[in-house]
Amino acid sequence: MSVARADVLAAVEVRVANVQLRRHMLACEAIMRALAERFDEDPDVWGLAGLAHDLDSEETEGDFARHGAEAAATLDAMGAPPEVVHAVAAHNPATGVAGETRLDVALTVADQLSGLVTAAALIRPDKELAGVQLKSLRKRYREGAFARGVDREAIARCSELGLELDETLALGLEAMQAIAPDLGL
């Protein structure tokens, strides 16, 4: 691959000041890597899409149609694989780039799943991921009033990847638990 993870991470650290947002991107990276392994794709490539997808969030706050497009342009200039550039643009439908590939759909799933898993940890008294069980995550998914900002339909697009919801939730939970200290959870 022509772009190094360290360079993308450095770009994230320069352009994203919000620690929670950086952690969200690390969480997405971990989930994307796990999904890639599940489908025998390249975890380094899929991980990059997760790591970089909200790179431009702070700059495009008042202009949502640019969100994703700016990050995609940066990645393209850095020499990221075209499928990563496409997925990052497509993760925001407002860019007009349609999400159609497996990588595009996976990023949409990972983006929302990371939010659900984070919320499931934060509602615990210890606020730790270690104690979150698949059973409770499943329950949280079904509770529409819990973490309302999480788009359940986006997570349900795992079916387009040929994955059951349960397997998807378990995969996301395990991937994030494995880097819990980096996520502050």
Ligand SMILES: [Fe+2]
């Ligand atoms: Fe995101």
